[in-house]
Amino acid sequence: MRTSISIPSTPSSTARAKLPRVFSGASPAAPRWPNIRKPGDDWGNIFGIMSYLVLARKYRPRTFADVVGQDHVVKTLANALDSQRLHHAYLFTGTRGVGKTTLARILAACFNCETGVTSTPCGVCSACRGIADGNFMDLLEVDAASRTGVDDTRDMLTSAEFLPAQGRHKVFLIDEVHMLTGHSFNALLKTLEEPPEHVKFLLATTEAKKIPVTVLSRCLQFNLKNMRPEVIESQLDKILTTEGIAAEASALPVIARAARGSMRDALSITDQAIAHGAGAIATESVNDMLGIAGRDEVGVLLDALAARDGERLLAAGDELCDRSLDLGGILEDLQRAFHDLAVAVELGTSVQPPFERFGRAFSAEDLQLYYQIALLGSRDLEFAPDPKIGFDMTLIRLASFEPATSDHDIQPPKESRDSEPPKAREQASEQQAAPAEAVPGKPDEVDGDWHEIVAQVTPEAGVNAMILGHSNLLRRSEDHWTVRVDREHQSLLNDKRCEEIGSALSGYAGQTLRIDFEVGELSVESPAARRARLESQAREEAKAVLMDDANVRTLLSEFDGRLESAELLADQESPSTDTAASASDTGNAP
Incomplete structure (x- = not known):
């Protein structure tokens, strides 16, 4: 017996009421379902959710021309690619956030760009876009920190025998390669020395000393440098200008110094500073966010030191401690100030604001002594029973070693910055x-x-x-x-x-x-x-x-x-x- 059931093309009102209203804007008569996701689509945009791409990802370099602060590496790689002198294994070393993985991905794009092996990949072909989006089949990124076993390494080497599915070369990008076990390195040695023609190895690590020399000898090693604060500051200025975000000029050097040579850290701090400042970046806001003392606060310490007033020096230190500022950072700021003043005294140049009023307050010998005291105090801060105690003892040492009289009389600092330098007493x-x-x-x-x-x-x-x-x-x-x-x-x-x-x-x-x-x-x-x-x-x-x-x-x-x-x-x-x-x-x- 055959039974037929007819289903109306339009659900009844009762049936429509039972339909789930999962998506915003869904109509009871015709619920709107999302389209099938296409490559490159953002799920957040499909579902109507606001998505924000962090600055470190949004401004990740896609070509060698976009890379800053690593000219020595970029020049070598570009010349090798243009002359078709391709090595089979590259090792990128350096601290976090200086561009190791970024350079490896750019190099993978150079190997597989549809226009040919070149130092200037087009960026629009399927291979370049796939590598940039992270869905290129022939770029296998391996996190050695989580796949340290020898079995994982053997599986990877087995897949290396197969020809590329999309591109010209099959590229293995092994991040934090120093985390591999000794057996994993041994399994990697033979293939790393004589890989198939279609295979390239790109290794990245922050601990090059932990990699066996047998592996190092099989790779071209590129040591990426920590970026200078001036380079980071210039790049931040360009990015913020592109983003249309207002930033005080004095705030960017603070971020650049806090990044300690890492461009990624600088962009992450910038993201945080934008959120902290409600869409704008101010120096005071950045200092509060990072818990560091501003140059004016350091100037207060120098004022007390120049006046030989130990009580005022300790009182200024107590005020900084009450604000829960980074005491190690304060000592580092003092070291920078002593360095700038020492260079100015030695070379006879002017002191950069706001410390120009201290240009004649200290002799060269005193600045050397003060710098050494601050340096040792910063180093020993972690060994003190309490950071506040270590900080106070450093200030006491600064106040105890009073400056020596020299061939010219030393005048205390003036409050007015635009006043003429004090003259020696007759x-x-x-x-x-x-x-x-x-x-x-x-x-x-x-x-x-x-x-x-x-x-x-x-x-x-x-x-x-x-x-x-x-x-x-x-x-x-x-x-x-x-x-x-x-x-x-x-x-x-x-x-x-x-x-x-x-x-x-x-x-x-x-x-x-x-x-x-x-x-x-x-x-x-x-x-x-x-x-x-x-x-x-x-x-x-x-x-x-x-x-x-x-x-x-x-x-x-x-x-x-x-x-x-x-x-x-x-x-x-x-x-x-x-x-x-x-x-x-x-x-x-x-």
């Missing part, structure tokens, strides 16, 4: 060291033994003892003394040290003294040199006494030994200072 302060040429002959002898005075006013080791230990007392009147310090130790002199030494000498004299300091060559023996001479004499005398001992001579003779050194014990009395001084000292005694 007369040096009484407590500040001034350079002086060595006085020929013997200086004026003064009353009292300078060596004895130094020993009494600086009984303990310290910076003041070091300064006076390398000095001479040139002249002395009732209330006015002149002290000369050798040039090698002039960096230790500053207003605070001079004041402390003046107070100590005044206490020794029992009255207030005016102490003038000069810097020059010492014409007579300093207390430190005298002390070293006496210690050397004591050691030689002790050695002579030891060699005269019969037991020591017997020991050396029996074992064919020799006496290399002799040291005085701490509780052993050294030769009398007064006796040694009277025998060999021609110092500053009257």
Whole structure:
């Protein structure tokens, strides 16, 4: 028995009500179904969903001409392609986001472009579009981080024996190739050395040192460089201009430095900055987003450092910490500022804003010291019990090592940026060291033994003892003394040290003294040199006494030994200072 059922061409109203309304705009009478997806279609557009292509993908280079910052690699590859000198294995190394995979895909397009093997693929043929869209059958991208086993490698090599399905060459792009196991590398060696004519291997890695040398020797290796901030900044400016997005000029260098040589990171940060700034990029917004200090905040630290105000320096550091800024980044910004100032001081060039007001605030020696302190503080920050503690200790070290007086007076920074540089004062302060040429002959002898005075006013080791230990007392009147310090130790002199030494000498004299300091060559023996001479004499005398001992001579003779050194014990009395001084000292005694 045959039964026939008739179905109306138009569903009834009851049936229409039961139809699913999945798609926006669907009519109960005629539900709208999407068309079959064609290659290149975007599912988001088909379903009416807004889709956004991130800048790093939207502006990924499609030709060698679009690649920036890697001219040394592009030039080599282009010349090899134009001369048809094609290798079978290429290795691209470098940090993340510098263009390793991008260059590999461009090279794959050069191999398979329908116009022929060329350094300028057309970009419109099916092979070029397929490679750009990621659906080209003869470009097999392998993530070595997830397919590390030897079985995966053998399957890949088995497929290499088959001819290409679409293009001229079958290209294997192995990303993070250093993640392959040792057995996988061994399985790859033979095919990598003598692959079929239609096969090309493109390898990419961030850890070239982890790849066996047997693999490296079979590849042409291209080391991609970290991009300079200027290159990244220029590329960002072009992209933002194309996108029609407003950006402050001072914000782009901040993004370029934060990217640390990676163009992909720079574009990702730019995407984030656009979202953070509601469609625009402002410097303050970028600093807040990245948690870094602006140049003005760094200027506050430099102001306090130039003014020798440790309390204000720590207070400024506390304010930056309260804002939860990146403390390591702040120390790096200080390093950049010290570098720029040091270059300006050394070459005599102008300082770039906003630090031009510090052009005369620091000497070249001080900047070298400050840079080293900031560098070591940044390095040791991770070892501190707390980042705040490490940051504070770095600022304390910066404040403790006060700048040395130099051949010209150093003025504190001016608040106004357009004011003229400060002029040196006509007369040096009484407590500040001034350079002086060595006085020929013997200086004026003064009353009292300078060596004895130094020993009494600086009984303990310290910076003041070091300064006076390398000095001479040139002249002395009732209330006015002149002290000369050798040039090698002039960096230790500053207003605070001079004041402390003046107070100590005044206490020794029992009255207030005016102490003038000069810097020059010492014409007579300093207390430190005298002390070293006496210690050397004591050691030689002790050695002579030891060699005269019969037991020591017997020991050396029996074992064919020799006496290399002799040291005085701490509780052993050294030769009398007064006796040694009277025998060999021609110092500053009257």
